[in-house]
Amino acid sequence: MPVQNRIVKVQKRNRALVTFDPGRIRRAILNAARSIGGFRQDYLPHINGRLFEACPTDEELADFLADAVIVCLNSDPHHLITNFPPTIEEIQDDVLHVLRSYGFQNTADAYACYRWGRHWLREGAIRPEQFMGNGFPTAILERELAWARPLGCHTVAGLNEITRSGRWRPVVEEALARYEASLDEAARKVMARLNAGDPLRMLWISGPSSSGKTTTTVKLTQRLEREGLRFLMLNLDDYFWSLVEHPTDWINDRNYETPEALDLQLLNRHLLDLLEGRPIEKPIYSFKEGRRVGTKTVRREPDQILLLDCLHGFYPPITEGVDPRSQFRIYIETLHPLYEGDGSTGRLTAFTDVRLVRRMLRDMKHRAHRPLLTLLHWHYVRAGELFSIIPLMGLADHVINGGFPFDWPLLQPWFLGPGALWPRPEELEPYAGFLDARIRYERVHALLRSVEPISFEEAARLIPGDALVREFIGGGTLPIPHNE
Incomplete structure (x- = not known):
């Protein structure tokens, strides 16, 4: 035309x-x-x-x-x-x-x-060899598919058959064992770098929202502490700009998902100071008040490694001037490939949708944030990770899969069962022109309805207290340390 x-x-x-x-x-x-x-x-x-x-x-x-x-x-x-x-x-x-x-x-x-x-x-x-193209790590996905196909957990129809036949326990155990083995491998790589003489003083755990960074951070540091390493954990949320410096959009939402939501210059200067053994006056941020309310003196001891759990940990301005040899970068993403239906359409379900539902549940349980608001906010999440997270995946020294075949059956009852959290259609009506939210709403809702659920009672028997998904559904037994 x-x-x-x-x-x-x-x-x-x-x-x-x-x-x-x-x-x-x-x-x-x-x-x-x-x-x-x-x-x-x-x-x-x-x-x-x-x-x-x-x-x-x-x-x-x-x-x-x-x-x-x-x-x-x-x-x-x-x-x-x-x-x-x-x-x-x-x-x-x-x-x-x-x-x-x-x-x-x-x-x-x-x-x-x-x-x-x-x-x-x-x-x-x-x-060039670290360039991620369209964001799909082909080699990792092929490896995950090679594991999932024999178990029948690579399609939604396969998940439903596992649920109906009561065969989840061996699948859960094997999936969690693979995650733990990946953590073991990461720990071995860290120790190998240190034993080779690298001046390793900074450990990043990065990845998109709700990929499982917190659990991964705790489990990995436990392994490394058993090897004699000591850590200083820095809470990067304290570097957020005040609310008055975050403009609101047409639905009164704010974009906290861009790396520029943090005071990058101050953060970079503090990281350089800590690596050189100088004390810093770290800001203390009050989310209740939406501003910094004070500072706290922090110093890194000579034998401590800076531990940083951060969405944008690979974003170059944050570590400008830091010797690459002093850093070890771990990337985590929900990389379990799952085809819709019986797989005949060839359409993969979206990794971002798993994380959206995880975050909806976490936001509701721990932040009193309605699932609808998480859905409306997700375009900011996606824009941020497509800019400064996923394209930088190639920088990782180790990649961990934080996605599991049981994610959807396990999460489904929270959203479609009694007291369902999934937003009602009428809740979305005032935002009818917001096509991004509408597409995600309909796509995720259809997927949730196509999955046969694992009941809460069965989940309690199947999922150990230290499993990554406990970070979102609750009932976890893993101690989460207070960030410095």
Whole structure:
């Protein structure tokens, strides 16, 4: 479909002006779709179904979406001035806007992750072999599938059969044993670095929201303390800016998920001081008051390793000036591959959806935060992790899978059983135009309804008190130390 285009130039990152090539937009969109298996991964009959009918092939869909980007670019009269054309970053922003506006959420995520991965390559923060592409660690997923297939826990239909036949115990035990073995391997790597003479003084446990960082931090440090290591844990939440410095959006929400929500300059200076043995005046943040209420003197002893559990632990500005040899980085994500239905559609359930439901439960239980608010906030979570978490996964010295085949059956009763926590449709009505929330709502709700639950009583018998999922469902026996 022809569209009017009056843009003739594009401003590159070095500010040079070059000829505008609409074909590059089309190719970028098509490549993002193909990287996840095609646009059908985003097919939503009541949202973009008519678009799929009008554009039956991926190539035709890419043509339409690229034209929509061009329309958006032309809508800004500033872009029509010869010396002030759109920048590369503005074009990429409009690509994401168009993809998300038409419900192509998975394609948009792949595009965003690739975009920011290329950014970190240009910045020199990662090497080419550490580039994560669309964010899917293929080798890890193939390894996890090779384990899950023989057990039949790689599809929703398989999970339901395990539930009906009462065969969860061996699956739970083997899954938890693999997680513990991965922690053992991480501890061995840390000790190997130290024994090789590396001046290791900083241990990061990083990963997206609700991936299991807290439990992983505790379990790993227990192993390392048995090896004689000593730690100083620094609570990075104390470096949040005050509420008055966090602007609210159209639904009175704030973006705490970007690394810039933290006072990065102060944090970086404090890390450098601690590594050099100098004391710091660490801020004390009151979430009740939404501001810093004081400071506390903290000093690292010469034999202590700084322990940091942080969403954005790999974000380069935080560790600017820190010797890479002094750092060990662990990345954790919910990486259990699970296909919808019997697997015949070839559509994987989203790792982010597991974490969304985990966080809904945690926010409700520990923060009196309604699940609807967590759902409405999740676009901030996703934008933050696609910018400064997932694209930097390649920096990890060790990757841990914090996802398990029993996640969905175990979490389901909290949301669809008696006293269900899942938001009612009428609760979402005031936000009918918020397509991101609507897509997540319908997708996760459908998945929850397709899963046969593990009852609370059965869960109490199956899941040990120190299991990672206890971090979210409660009943844990693992001592969680107070952060310094």
